[in-house]
Amino acid sequence: MNTDTHAKNDEFETLLCFSKAVAAARHRSDLWEIVNEQLLENIGASYYTLCLINEDAITHSPFLYSPKNKIKTVTGESPVMLQLHPIHDGIFDKAIEEEEPVVFNMQSLVRRKGVPTYIIHWYNAGVKEMMLVRICNGKEPKGVLYLYALKTGVFLQSRFSFFKGIADQLGTGISNILANETVELQLEEIRKYKTQLEQENSYLKEERRKDKQLTGKAIGKSAAMGKIYDLVSKVAPSDATVLILGETGTGKELIAHQVHEASPRHDKLMIKVNCAAIPANLLESELFGHEKGSYTGALEKRIGKFELANNSTLFLDEIGELPLEMQAKLLRALQEKEIERIGGKSVIKVNVRIIAATNKNLEAEIVAGRFRSDLYYRLCVFPISLPPLRERREDIPELVSFFIEKYAVGSGRKVTGIAPKALEKLKAYSWPGNIRELEHLIERTVLLTAAGAITEVSLPTRNKILFASQHPETQVRSLADVEREHILKMVKLSKGKISGPNGAAAKLQLPSTTLISKMQKLGIRKEHFIDTGKEHD
Template identity: 55%
Template sequence: MKEHILIVEDQFVEADYLRLLLEKAGYIITGIARSVPQAQKMIKEQRPDFVLLDIFLKGKQTGIDLAKMLAADNIPFVYLSANSNEEILTCAKQTQPYGFLVKPFREKDLLVALEIARYRHAHSTEARYHKEMELRKVLRAIPDDTGAWSQKMLTIATALQSYMPFDFITMQFDHLQMLGFLRIGFNEYQIIGMEELAVISGKKIDELMTLQLQHPVTETAVIYDDTAFQHICKQPCLKKLFAATFRLKTHLEMPMQMIDRKPFSLGLYSRRADVYATEHIELLERMQFALMQAIEKISVADKSQGDIYAADNVNILEGFEGIVGKSHLLLSVFDHISQVAPSDTSVLILGESGTGKEKIANSIHELSPRKGQPFIKLNCAALPAGLIESDLFGHEKGSFTGALERKIGKFERADGGTIFLDEVGEMPLELQVKLLRVLQEKEIERVGGTDTLRVDVRVIAATNKNLEKEVAEGRFRLDLYYRLNVFPIILPPLRDRREDIPLLAYHFMNHYSHKAGKKICGISESVLKKMMAYNWPGNVRELEHLVERSVLLTKGTVIENILLPTIEVKQGTAGQEEKTMKTIVENERDYIISVLKKSNGRIWGPGAAAEVLNINPSTLKSKMKKLGIKKEYIE
């Protein structure tokens, strides 16, 4: 059965042309609306399966205004526009459309756009259903787990992490008891109760209790974006203390009621701006009963003390080998990988050169059910245009000059596995059409061949180009962009995750010193300061090459010098701001020092630092050595 489609277009001739094309293809047209109010009325009378939506309409409201309403009602829509400039594409992208057609378009373009929209909507609906079912299953199982109360509550928090990102989460019970978890690694969380918060902030428990009573109370779910969060943090309260202590920018507050009618509030905080949306609130509302049921079943009598708990706490995370860092931006990338890896969804990895797009693609494959099957890579920018088609799809003997024998292409070799198309933005337009066919029909033809071959391949593409700009300037097909862009993963440049620079530097130092047979064990403070101030236009790749060079040039056991291009060193206010901002590692170091001071420098024994931190004394000594905490720092 074909879908019901509403056309929202204020030009009569164009709207009627669309109607004729769609009816010819078997679609049912529910109506033609000339304005947003008229479209709203028609949707109320008969809900369509899809909406074809012009951006510029009669009246004050635009198609983008209607798109926001359609997104809230989960009605898929495809934009129509005679203008495809970058500004329009950017505004349209923010409403998360299922397609974008640039006028004038062919009948085939329209039908392909609807096919892509159907695919994307089916995927998003199915993914959301499976996501919620999986979350309910996890929540049901948590109360039966072994472990302390705080660890079970942490398991609830980590279960939510996969569906709504946070750097800090709080659970407020009956306005009196607060439990928080600070994310310090991919599967690492620091438990923040009142005692821990007192140590970190330097405030007394009774001061914190007073701030807790001044906590702004809300009866309905609310999202505080960057500006709104700054506003509520002007008044003394725990939220203000959280924001200042953990460098938080946005907040989602979700008040609930326990099954015994006692109040409960869930607070999600992020270091990124504009993270939370209505869909997060809607998910929490649908999960509310399962969430409250899980919390109710966890016996508060089992509550135990504990400060640092790591789920699967290992230095190298399985599936993420070679990706180093604990910044909140990188952790967000890990979350996206974990979400998309188990499915067969196409992934588009976006980021500057040197940010590690190939390693991300490799992680997606290694964490997918296709692990163990072929993982085939192709750099679209490294081959002449005339050879890419042969490399992708293969060729028959004699199909062109120099084809002396049959060649099996990358897609055929990747059958059952994954193909990684690096620098896909460099692919010639004529080949983009053939790639789109493979994605839609899962079939290929060798160059010079007549047989159609079925292939089962997951496609991961990557580019350092702005594909919206490439589309607007006619160098990249719009339909292919929307087909690849089902699940985009944006990699942050190294300058935006500076707290990872020391970790990366030591990682590369260990690797290349071992490779060179040298015993280099450290990097001087002055070199690390230079690294933190540098802008890293070449990102992680540039850092790796410079550390490798430094290892080879170093004569002692410590890297005392690194040759950085001086033209890229940050100057002025922005650079000063970066120096004053503490990294996660620095915060952990300061926290351990404060606990040691409170314990009079004692590591072992009752009330000593190791007991307060709830870690093994030998582990604490190793952390102190790694973080450079010496006795004079705590005296």
């Protein structure tokens, strides 16, 4: 057997082994090891770079490369190696156009005008000769294999068919790896979606358990409720933010449900957050979620309520209890329509319709420095004020009938109605706890009634005292609250000016430095007395 035949056989064996190894490669690191361990020595090259045409079809960049004996992919390495280069750089495009490998003498190449920076990089690394072999997927060019030798005369024309065979195998391997990376990305998205579905399902089960009584419509045919129904019908089809106002127990959550159920988002679950029921240090995680390990106790990733409510409705109950720090973060989420998980490295776009509710006077909270005016104007796009039960007494008979039937069935009691005298007693009561108080009273009365109609109701006198204590004149306020409110009033009268003859300090007969110190101590900031709502519209 002559030398040429022996060499051809060696090349055939090398191609066969290389082909089998490349076919089994699933990641870039696999391919890197195969090229370095099975190929470079047989080719006579010291280094290589495998560049692919980018999606923009005007640049190319490294897919794999191997300076020295370390694994190098396109992440975290030499800036010269990692930057994008134009396809038409006089080197890459020449290799793409040629079916045969192209060999360059580096010393001659660097003398050219406008030579690419990566050529200078390899010349300075001691490379004497460079060969480029076109890589195709079928007949379509996908990239170029650069091979570098530390001496000349390494890449012989007699071995060009062998080099082309190597490039063909690499084309197949790269296609497999890219397809595998696409599949892995899709699987990761599926895992994320599955996790979200599991959390949504768990949340849905819990909410259904809690809110079985909130599936119906509001009860009442009074003129006051007629106005509410009209407002709900007008705002529901839109994506406008709704702020539901009203005393405790007036049915704010039920109205929120009705807005959601009449909206285009009704096929998805309305997500709820009670801002008063969650500790302040957990609210951010509850709303925006967190990544695993983002803080002590974060043992797994958590999807926040904003993500769960994507393409649905988020109901923020007791919004007046939200801490000031969280108010700022909520405002940003509403303005930008994006959130960040705690410990996350990227923003998440969300499409969420907001319904908020409170029994507080938010305008008074703004004056007191406990609520941001800019957040208030963001929430109060479409306010709905629910009337207290004492202002819709004509609805009491219908409400009583509904609650009697509900709790009679639930408790197995054969209670059929209520006597006129007892009903008149209920209609005469002031109901400081509103519908919630009426419901609890009927539930208790049904349990105490063996059968037939309810003839007697026991109204709790303590609620009258509680109701009276809520009157502003009987509330006990701290000195700090009174001082904060008075300072805010003076600053607003001065149009935000602190010092000077027309400033708040002069009106309060205080040095401006003393007033500024007091404002800092009381937590009074610029947004409390300057309306910034228009800046964000």
